[in-house]
Amino acid sequence: MLRVDVSKQLGEFSVEVSFASEGRVTGLFGASGAGKTSLINMIAGLLRPDRGIIAVDGEALDDTAGGLHxxxxxRRIGYVFQDARLFPHLDVRQNLDYGRRMNRLAEDPALQARVTDLLDIGGLLDRRPGRLSGGERQRVALGRALLAQPRLLLLDEPLGSLDEERKVEILPYLERLRDEASVPMVYVSHDAGEMRRLATQVVMLRRGRVIAFGGPEVLPSTAANPAG
Amino acid sequence: MFDISPTEWTAIQLSLRVAAVATLVATPLAVALAWLLARREFWGKSLLDALVHLPLVLPPVVTGYLLLLTFGRRGLVGAFLADHFGIVLAFRWTGAALACGIMAFPLLVRPIRLSIEAVDHRLEQAAGTLGAPPWRVFLTITLPLAMPGVLAGMVLGFAKAIGEFGATITFVSNIPGETQTISSAIYSLIQTPDGDRAALRLVVVSIVIALAALVGSEWFARRASKRLHGN
Known part of the structure; x- marks a missing residue:
């Protein structure tokens, strides 16, 4: 369960958002400039809210009243960035293993095998990120985040930098992830179609405010443009 | 012409040792400082930056004299080191290494700072979300990615240390076998009648060392960037 009740001033722009989601995949939906990335960065701990609370499974991660950050x-919160951000000096195997090493977790070959199978990246292990296609890079980034064994996985427009063909290639992996991995996710996108396929709950944002919250039925019909 | 005399050998070996020690001791400090200047905001940052660059613009003889005042036997730090640890720097080869290290320091810091600034901060953030505390982010992401700059700085610093003259001769003088480096040996030789040939030999040696350092750094930099970009 994810509870967010924060405000943050960013220059002229302000984010003031409050919601609590039980969903397996919480979608943050809105046009660019709606505050999706600022919000997800606050959940990740990369951006500090001016005021408010962020809690995962009842454990507060930010509580400005108590001075907690x-x-x-x-945080043990995984993050898949739009631009993958694989470490260029490490090969795929080392990228995948990075989170386990940093968290001092024991090696878990079964989990490793499951994740590499789930994402079909077994054949890429010895390659450097520079030698991967956009879709492969994004799959490795997913695997890397999962293998750090997070309690929550944030995905910031993971398909945003891919062309239509690649999107179609990755979407089934995300669905498998939702259905097979037991990690709750926060999925950021401005694409209603993607949201409809993946999200179980939707937070609709516009100019830093929540304008709708509920099941996928709150999404605009596919033909319409995303909320601006 | 190429009969290098024992005195000349001593000067060559001493130069290499002084420059190597100066570079190896200065590098970790330069990396730490470069990181501070590249990644942190704090009060007095521009003053610190100016201070680091001071040896580059001060007359070397001034730096040498300041070292003598500070680290000489009666200097504030020098007396303390000598009384409590038995460490004497003035007129010793270790003092030459200190002088060379300080003169080379800005040349080390600059390329390292630039290469740390060039490391994509978003990769460091990604490492953080994977559970790496800041010091491990630095060791596993920032430093490896900045390695070409660190190597370039080390070569530049080493070359500067090999050639340092003014501060060294002021602080530790020109004692054959103890503080006489290639530069001060050449200086002595050209003041001596019949010293020309020996001076020329040392000139050739310093050219060879400088060329080797440049070629070596080029090779290292190419290898490092190949390793980083993974092609």
């Missing part, structure tokens, strides 16, 4: 590296 758990730094990103102690």
């Amino acid at each position: 758990v730094p990103a590296h102690r």
Whole structure:
């Protein structure tokens, strides 16, 4: 369960958002500039709210009233960025293993095998990120985040930098992830079609405010443009 | 022409040792400082930056004299080191290494700072979300990605340390076998009648060392960037 009740001033723009979601996949939906990335960065601990509370499974990670701010590296919250951000000096195997090493977790070959199978990246292990296609990079980034064994997985427009063909290639992996992995996710997108396929609950944002919250039925019909 | 005399050998070996020690001791400090200047905001940052660059613009003889005042036997730090640890720097080769290290320091810091600034901060954030505390982010992401700059800085610093003259001779003088480096040996030789040939030999040696350092750094940099970009 994810509870967010925060406000943050960013120059002229302000984010003031409050919601609590039980969903397996919470979708943050809105046009660019709606505050989706600022919000997800606050959940990750990369951005500190001016005021408010962020809690995962009842454990507060930010509580400005109590002066609490758990730094990103102690949150156990995975993050898949739009631009993958694989470490260029490490090969795929080392990228995948990074989170386990940093969290001092024991090696778990079964989990590793499950994740590499789920994402079909077994054949890429010895390659460097520079030698991967956009879709492969995004799958490795997913695997890397999962293998750090997070309690919550944030995905910030993971398909945003891919062309239509690649999107179609990745979407089934995300669905499998939702159905097979037991990690709750927060999925950011401005694409209503993607949201409809993946999200179990939707937070609709516009100019830093929540304008609708509920099941996928709150999404505009596919023909319409995303909320602006 | 190429009969290098024992005195000349001593000067060559001493130069290499002084420059190597100066570079190896200065590098971790330079990396730490470069990181501070590249990644942190704090009060007095521009003053610190100016201070680091001071040896580059001060007359070397001034730096040498300041070292003598500070680290000489009666200097504030020098007396303390000598009384409590038995460490004497003035007129010793270790003092030459200190002088060379300080003169080379800005040349080390600059390329390292630039290469740390060039490391994509978003990769460091990604490492943080994977559970890496800041010091491990630095060791596993920032430093490896900045390695070409660190190597470039080390080569530049080493070359500067090999060639340092003014501050060294002021602080530790020009004692054959103890503080006489290639530069001060050349200086002595050209002041001596019949010293020309020996001076020329040392000139050739310093050119060879400088060329080797440049070629070596080029090779390292190419290898490092190949390793980083993974092609």
